[in-house]
C-alpha cells in the first residue's frame with residue numbers, strides 16, 4: 001500500500017539532507033549518500049499530499065486562521081497513540097521544536113542560567129542554549145547493558161543555584177533510548193526537589209519499535225505537571241521537517257502565559273498555513289502510513305546493525321528502541337577516530353553525523369540515518385563493507 005522502497009530523486013529540490021551535503025561535508029551529492037540529518041527519504045502520507053494539493057489548487061494562500069482544528073487533531077493523536085489526555089488550551093504552536101526550546105528558555109530563565117543536557121544528546125540543544133546565552137550543564141549518560149541510563153546522583157551533586165531548566169530528549173537522540181516510567185519519575189523528582197523546569201522533547205515519540213513503548217513524561221509524573229513543558233510535533237513522525245511546526249504543551253497557565261508572551265514578542269503568533277495544513281492532515285490521516293513505516297524502519301535497523309558490525313569488526317551499533325538514527329561506537333575497531341571518519345566520508349562517500357557533535361561521550365562514534373529506501377541503504381552498506389575491508393582481512397589473519 002505504501003512503497004517505501006521507491007527511490008525519489010531529491011537532489012536539486014532544496015532538500016537539506018542532499019543539497020547541503022557538499023557544503024557541510026565536502027561530499028558531492030552526485031555520488032555521495034547522506035545519512036546525517038534526521039530527515040527520511042520517503043514520500044509523505046497520501047493524506048498530507050492531498051491536503052497540500054488542495055491548498056495549491058485553490059490558489060489562495062493568505063494568512064492562516066487558527067480555528068482550533070489543528071490543536072484538536074493533536075489532542076486526538078496523542079490520546080489515540082499514547083493514551084495521553086491533553087487539552088487544546090494547554091497547546092502553544094511554535095515554528096518547530098528547536099525554536100520552541102529557545103522561546104521556553106527566554107520565558108523561564110535568564111542569561112547565564114544553567115540548562116541541564118544529557119549528552120551525548122541532540123546537538124541543537126547545545127546550540128540553542130548557547131545562542132540564548134545560557135550555560136550548558138552536562139549530565140553524562142552512562143551506558144549500561146547496551147542502553148543509556150541517567151546518573152541522577154551525579155547530577156544532583158553538580159546542580160547550582162543558577163540551574164533552572166532540564167532538557168530531556170524522550171526517546172533519546174542519539175541512542176534511541178526509550179525511558180521507562182521509573183526513570184522519568186526519578187528525573188521528575190529531582191526537578192521538583194531543585195525547583196527546575198523540565199522540558200520533555202518528545203518529537204521522536206511516535207518512532208518507537210515493537211517491543212518498546214513510549215511513556216510521556218506527563219503520564220509518568222503528573223505530580224510535576226506544573227513544572228513540565230512537553231514538546232511534540234508531526235514533523236519527525238511524518239517527515240515534514242520543512243513544515244516547521246511544533247507544539248509546546250503545559251498545564252501551568254503561568255508558564256504558558258510567559259511562553260505565549262515570548263511567542264508574541266517575536267511575532268510568531270501567526271502560523272505558517274502550509275505547515276499547519278500538512279501537520280493537521282498527518283495527524284488526521286497518517287496512522288496507517290506510520291503503522292506501515294515502523295516495521296520497514298525496524299528491518300532497516302536490523303539490516304544496518306548486522307552489516308555494520310560485520311563490516312567493521314569491533315564496531316558496535318547501539319540497539320535502538322526508537323528513532324531511525326543508528327548510533328555506532330567504532331572505538332573497538334582499534335582505528336583512530338579520524339581514520340574512521342575518513343573511511344566513511346572519503347572511501348564510502350557517506351555523510352554521517354560526527355559523534356562529537358552530540359557533546360561529551362561521542363568521540364569515535366558516528367550517527368547514521370537509515371530512514372531511506374532499501375536500495376539506497378544496501379548501497380551504503382556495500383560501500384561501508386569496502387571501506388573497512390582491510391580490517392576484516394586483518395581480523396581473519398589474526399584468528400588463524
Ligand SMILES: Cc1ncc(COP(=O)(O)O)c(C=O)c1O
Nearest residue numbers: 038096097098122169173203246
Ligand atoms: C530531539 C529533537 N528535537 C528537535 C528536533 C528538530 O525539531 P524542529 O525541526 O521542529 O526544530 C530534532 C531533529 O532531529 C530532534 O532530534
